[in-house]
Amino acid sequence: MRHETSDDVLCTLAAVAVERPPGTPLARLALPQAEAGDWATAVAADLARLVPEAAALDLVFASALYDPAELLRPHFPLHAALERYAARAPGPDGGRVIAFGAGPGGMVPDLAPDPGLADGPLKVLPFLLRGPATEVRRIGEILESRLLDTGMADAGTALATQAAFGLRCEHMRYLTLHDLMAMTAMQYEHAGLGALWPMVESALFGDGDEILLDAPPEPLVRYAGGAVRIALLDADAWALGGFAPPGLDAQGMERAFARFEARQRQIAAVLAGHGLEVTFDHCPVGKDARAILRA
Structure with missing residues (x-):
């Protein structure tokens, strides 16, 4: 799924999905900013293993755990906030890893996870790939065709995520937003919803x-x-x-x-x-x- 930001810049929207056993503890919803960059760099390297073409684009992460419903809201507000902040980030575009974590007062309001939705077994961390429109279209199509079947995270990256957030991680994978929507629709069907x-x-x-x-x-x-x-x-x-x-x-x-x-x-x-x-x-x-x- 792509989001147009200007005539020549596009974003494609995605998420890291972390499945944990129901009822297990979760130490924190968001990483401090000092830790967010290291976590995002490791995830970006793992994603490049699956989709090498992605390394040419900016990868922009929210280093916080959300319920899937928080990503799937009108106008996709979490991804929209990531794009706004990424557009202001200093440095040349292309190949950057940009991560937003929690400051002393927590996450900025438009990226703050809802603690009332923290208990679900599936947590997601939104990210986007940002760059020249032609490249984002091309790489976005690769993500759509590849991640659903081959998007399982490396074991080391999953363990690092488990340690960073203080949770038990059963599965960790990369999804496009289309994949997340399809998964959510299927879960609702199974739950009678x-x-x-x-x-x-x-x-x-x-x-x-x-x-x-x-x-x-x-x-x-x-x-x-x-x-x-x-x-x-x-x-x-x-x-x-x-x-x-x-x-x-x-x-x-x-x-x-x-x-x-x-x-x-x-x-x-x-x-x-x-x-x-x-x-x-x-x-x-x-x-x-x-x-x-x-x-």
């Missing part, structure tokens, strides 16, 4: 599509214009609105409604993690919930 991915994807690229999740007993969710509205139903509105499974006794209805509310919270959290504005619209008994979401 596949219907949310079209909303996320539409928001990432600024599409104007309206997407309605209307598949009872799933919650009723509408995406339009970068914002999400979820129908907030009380127990009676849920039961009478066609969202309750048939044939349940009173206790079964109570448990099913609790699951429905938990599902609403899960959907809201996933979409908010991708930077989407989420609101709940109260839909009382006797009112058309679908019409309320479209109002």
Whole structure:
């Protein structure tokens, strides 16, 4: 995936993906600036092993661990911030390794990881390759064709990353942003959240599509214009609105409604993690919930 910065300079967007065992500790989310450069230099050398052509471009890293949802937000804000800072970096363009780590007060605000999303087993570190447009297009195509199949990091680089961040690293690999999107879509499908991915994807690229999740007993969710509205139903509105499974006794209805509310919270959290504005619209008994979401 490429991002145009000027007529003659392009960036191609990518990430380092680190998979760790669920529930294992993580010593820190970001490397101090004094350590960030050494880590990034080692990763750049490893990437050059896989894609030698990349060494001719500037490689720009955020030396911090993020949830994938933090990278996959409208306008790709973390990569956009990296590009802005790289454009101001001193020195001649081409072949530089530029790393942004944490200062005494932490990472700069537009690169700061969200500690509320720190617990996931898959962490990603964004980076980009920046340089002349023709070279970035050529090398970007190489990355797209090569990394998904051959992008596993060298064992030494994985161990160095494990030691630097104080985590257990099961796998470490390099991905283009397209690869990360495909992986995330597949994970959502496996988790029963596949219907949310079209909303996320539409928001990432600024599409104007309206997407309605209307598949009872799933919650009723509408995406339009970068914002999400979820129908907030009380127990009676849920039961009478066609969202309750048939044939349940009173206790079964109570448990099913609790699951429905938990599902609403899960959907809201996933979409908010991708930077989407989420609101709940109260839909009382006797009112058309679908019409309320479209109002």
